Amino acid sequence: MVVLSLVGALLTLSSVGARVFTDPQQVANETYDFIVIGAGVGGSVVANRLTETSARVLMIEAGVFQAGINEDIPFFGPLLAPNVGPWDWNYTIVPQVALNNRTFPYPRGRLLGGSSSLNYMVYNTASRDYFDLVANITNDEGWTWDSLVPYMMKAQRFTPPADRHNISGEFIPAVTGFSGNVLVSLPGYATELDPRVLETTSQLEGYPYNEDMNSGDQIGIGWVYSSIGGTIPKRSSSASAYLIPASDRYNLDVLIQTQVTKVFNTGLNGSQALFTGVQFSAGPDQPVYNLTASKEVILSAGSIGTPQILMLSGIGDASDLAQVGVESTVNIPDVGKTLQDHPLLPNQFFVNSNNTWEAAKRNATLAEEQLALYNSTGTGPLVDTVCNHIGWLRIPDNSSIWETAPDPTFGGPTYAHYELVFSNGFVGPIQATPDEGAFMTVISNLVSPVSRGFVKLNSSSPWDSPLIDPAFLKEDIDFLMMREAFKSAVNFVTAPAWKDYLIGPFGTVNATTDEEIEEHIRSITTTVWHPMSSAAMGNGTWGTASSNLTVLGVSGLRIVDGSVLPIIPPAHTEAPVYIIAERAADIIKASWGL
Template identity: 30%
Template structure:
């Protein structure tokens, strides 16, 4: 969308609609498209950010340039004791499309065991059998329709068609260590090494704007407004009746659906008097619903980045890599046409029944389309998929303009640190295999002797977020849950939540596919009311 096209999202707010959706990210765009498909429902989609620069967002290799500035909330955490007291930026998308417009586009389905864990923990109706149909529904997968994939759905899913020279070496190195080479990391067998699937079509990002929102924009019953921050939910007793914005109040005849993400959603609930009584009292906010779980259970995949210099730089300086920007502009190929190309999904301990580590090969031979780096490098990201550490989102003050206090509690549990260390060792073993060692030098900044104490220092100094925050308004029926299996907020009528904040536990994967599938199911649940 150009800036001129962005003007269509400015203008007065309607006085009353059937449904107000707060947040136009991955979940909000889905809800807006699905609910407005019913011509008898009027829908208002509100987004605090602006239209994100399409010329940048469309180019996969430019993704990292969108993780700061106007297109993202920085969300600087409180000091993290597990990270040597560092504060880190848990960035989230800010603008039309949210995370789907700025993320790394990796498409990983949650494991069946993830959904089964949700159901067993109190999220009845959210097991694998319930969610698998939605995962197929949302896909337009290059593999076609089957037991694990769909065809003709809103979201394009492809494997990289132009491979980085080290991608094959990465997979060959894994195979030499005895890891299964998996043709489909989202198929029946998901432990092993293989090509990453991404929301990229013909070398261009394919976001929820492409799949869901843009096709719905011509509907007269759908209104979209950007640069419109919701300050509080309007309540009549214990019923949500609308929202308060700086531009005014809008009333909702049927429901308010909050899709603002795992950090902004609990913040909005707290500002509206929905949350732990003692916290609300400290900030002078009248209690509407005493829900102690609001803002609790925050967690993310902790991640350690590793860099290896390419000693054989000819792979980057020949052919398509000589002028990556021109190559992309002319052919939609080269380093700018992808981010992560291959990944391994593994166990930190052979005694585990399901993998808990992810190793991703990321392209960093060029810097966002500019000149090749002085020392070409490749990056591996080591992520812990099943963290036990938990944190929180709490109020800084009762002023909606004040950002919340974000404490993910990274590596607060020693077991998380130990398993991440095991993942670091695994990555070092992978790059020591001949297929990679023959073209790379030693990992930058990592002691070669690999003593626990040295690796621990490296983790504390370099670990950070994978930008997959979840869990702060989780599904369940116990006192720490915030929504029931129908996604209605406990004790409040006409208020639903449909985003990653309702995940009871984080999936063993990047979260985009799970969020979109959840939003599809949420739309069906809301249509039944």
């Protein structure tokens, strides 16, 4: 198989269109209307949409071109993380008090496409009640579900699944985009779990079938949408979906392997400081360069990088900055202090099967056959991500846990508290796959957490990783919700559909008492790697950004990435960032009359 890489596509066209640089000196004397910091989802969308106009755009990305062949093959994609190459920032979180003081890696993409080039490719648009809550928090009707539907459609291009099976009843065409940038599809390889998951929806109460979880009502069990497509199905990242289509445009320059160290004040716009200056360098021992955008700087460095750059620039809590020797320029106390993430609890079960992932993992000949099948026909188990079905579910309104704390979803009937993910093999981010046995995993993800952590500077050096605390299950109500999610996962596989297939629980999944369940949660829970909301839009009394994404108290600086959402979405976070970035591009164009 010949894989057309992003670097190949960009360099092929660079003589007539977009230019790609690895030396910051090559852009030092250029002029740009907009400077976009970060080539993840937010930055890629904005760079594409702004270069549809005559505006001249520079994108600066700290990372590399790509991560290699595994980046493209859907099933292999998750093998890229964590901490296995130069395409990762190699972050580690601080010890988690509620997780027995454990710490673990926190992978984030450091390459074109950002984390969309490393993630598990699950594509969810969250729910109507979630986005309506965002609109309520920000006092901006532009963030309601109905207002954002056009951007959802604009971002995605639905493509047939790899096996071309009949998808009637598996999605709703009327709520699906067919002409957008991101290739999106349904699973293209059936597993033994599929009929059992679907049968359970009619055998047990509380697990209804949902024909399309991207319709605004996410509640129920349904087929997974993934950012995968093509004749030979491949990952559709923000790089392949937005940067390659813009690679023939003369007004786009991309500077890679160069890190932005801060943004800086270049004057005044009325009474506000104008932050249109960008400082950057190829490394701690390399020259430092400055550029000024004639219109504005768009900060799209992600939920870790964006607050870090703001704080290095003196924009943040003045007292915290003083502790690491950074002079305060704009005192915004909430910068970095509103971080949220989704805790992940893997629950594995022994199954009666010869067709789980473990078979190929333990048999090199079988693995080679699967790869050959993928390369020659674009079919087989490598065409999909790690699950064919997921479920978004609510804890009942009359549950006793709501006597201890309010419902974080405010009772929104389309807004999930937790997610179940059904995987045809052993999934355990901090567990080694056993040498023997066949497995299935029902993952419990808490998707509406209350807990908020932080991103803080570790020092005044931009080359030092920040301190990252997602505060997993810090609030008691989060722990209670996760306990309910675990019980739901165990209950799901009691349906008659699993008889003669499921043998029994693995390890501490056999927990039955509250004490045993508590220890299972505290010792195994990790993360879905969905950091969000660390530089959030506020409501006038808190926050980092306004509802039009500009940084509070300054001019010329805007945030377009997942850090800006005021509350973490009940979704795998790729699609919500595409949505806010598409709207952001229109906001920016309108503000400059483009």
